[in-house]
Amino acid sequence: MTQLTDDPGHAAIRMTPAQYGASRAVLWAGAVVLVTDTAGRVLVQSVDYRGGRLLPGGAVDAGEAPAAAAAREMREELGVVGRYPRGLAVDWIPSDTTAFPPETGFPGEILHVYDGGTWTPERIDAVRLPEQEVTGIDFAEPADLPALMDAGCARRTLSALRARVNGSGPALLEDGRPTDPTALDRLGVLRTRRVPEHGTWHPGPVPAHLPVHARSGWLFAPDGRVLLLIARATGAAHLPPVGAPRPGALPVGYRATPRGALARTASRLPALAPAADPAYARLLATPEQVRELSDWGPAGVHELACVHAARARLGLPPAPRTPPTELP
Missing domain, CATH: 3.90.79 (Nucleoside Triphosphate Pyrophosphohydrolase)
Incomplete structure (x- = not known):
């Protein structure tokens, strides 16, 4: 492959396909789904391989589209069949994150967050967990997510939740932080517990x-x-x-x-x-x-x-x- 310069005083920079391929960033890809209940709490799951809670989802397999991976993971982890075409956020996760042990050689990741919608009690009751990996689910108040998840996951989830409230399309994130913060992001909405006003x-x-x-x-x-x-x-x-x-x-x-x-x-x-x-x-x-x-x-x-x-x-x-x- 050849990259040319418009300056006639400089020689063209030539790269072979192998050199060009070696120069490109290599990243993992993942897909998760953000689901809330009718009270606005976020579905998080406990797993047997991590201490913190996670959104349902996981790795995008080779040759698999991210939305297809989200649907597959929801089916495998929660027994829920569905499609999740609406994206809430795309996050760039740096390679130095502490979420993965060093021996994985984590190169960084592009993680897609999809909107799973609001689930009724009947739909929640229909969840069926697998025999391994996922040990339970809970619905957490948004402000409690930093105490339940690692810092990057919590930032990403809150940013995606604000993007859903905004309704203007997916947010672009870098390590969970919006590159173009909205008013809800700048003001840190949902970082503290909402005041309950219940009753008939x-x-x-x-x-x-x-x-x-x-x-x-x-x-x-x-x-x-x-x-x-x-x-x-x-x-x-x-x-x-x-x-x-x-x-x-x-x-x-x-x-x-x-x-x-x-x-x-x-x-x-x-x-x-x-x-x-x-x-x-x-x-x-x-x-x-x-x-x-x-x-x-x-x-x-x-x-x-x-x-x-x-x-x-x-x-x-x-x-x-x-x-x-x-x-x-």
């Missing part, structure tokens, strides 16, 4: 006999997205608190707790002044993204339905999924 969802206004413990608002921008606050110190995401209901605000619903009702209202987003509290970043996100970054339990789907009903009453369009954008 009740649509409509809070009954007069029930005290309101806290009230937060679905504040809609004209494009159908809503305001979301992110604590810069922790990456915690939550809807903005509101005081007494503003004129025109719609009662979305509430959750009853021992301390009183956690009430939600919906209204149009007022004109925003510069942020008064620098400890919080302000993002515009879709209602679905807000739910995925929150721990609302099974009632979250019912709240989301009420939110979209309120949005329609406000005469606003449904927002297509785009990466959450930070406001100045």
Whole structure:
């Protein structure tokens, strides 16, 4: 093979096919699948050859496409038959990673992360583990992944999970770190445990006999997205608190707790002044993204339905999924 230069003052650099082949980087290839349950927890598996937890998946065999390898590994490790065409991330793992013992001669790896979707309890119950290799599965809170996995695996999984929330295509990673970080990456969303807001969802206004413990608002921008606050110190995401209901605000619903009702209202987003509290970043996100970054339990789907009903009453369009954008 010949590589030529456009500079006539330099001689052409000539390489034989063997020399060119020897000059190319040699890397392993792998494929894993990111699965969550309806609570937004990540499926991780225990294996008999590693101490830390792993996403289901493994090596891409010679001549095998990465997506085919992901489907094969899911079938072999969990007894689940499926296809995983949607990629969430492609990670370059350097050769000096500590995940492999030196005697493997690990040259580095290109690892594909595919979206396995959200599994219902019925689908989880259908998992069948093999007699060897995989010893168990669990669903872990995203913030707990660094304690369960090695550092690179945890970074990669959280980056892939944020890419799924963003919905803008696969993230390119280097050792688990995005080469082009989004707002969710920069703010470290999901690095601390989500605040649980469980309990039965009740649509409509809070009954007069029930005290309101806290009230937060679905504040809609004209494009159908809503305001979301992110604590810069922790990456915690939550809807903005509101005081007494503003004129025109719609009662979305509430959750009853021992301390009183956690009430939600919906209204149009007022004109925003510069942020008064620098400890919080302000993002515009879709209602679905807000739910995925929150721990609302099974009632979250019912709240989301009420939110979209309120949005329609406000005469606003449904927002297509785009990466959450930070406001100045």
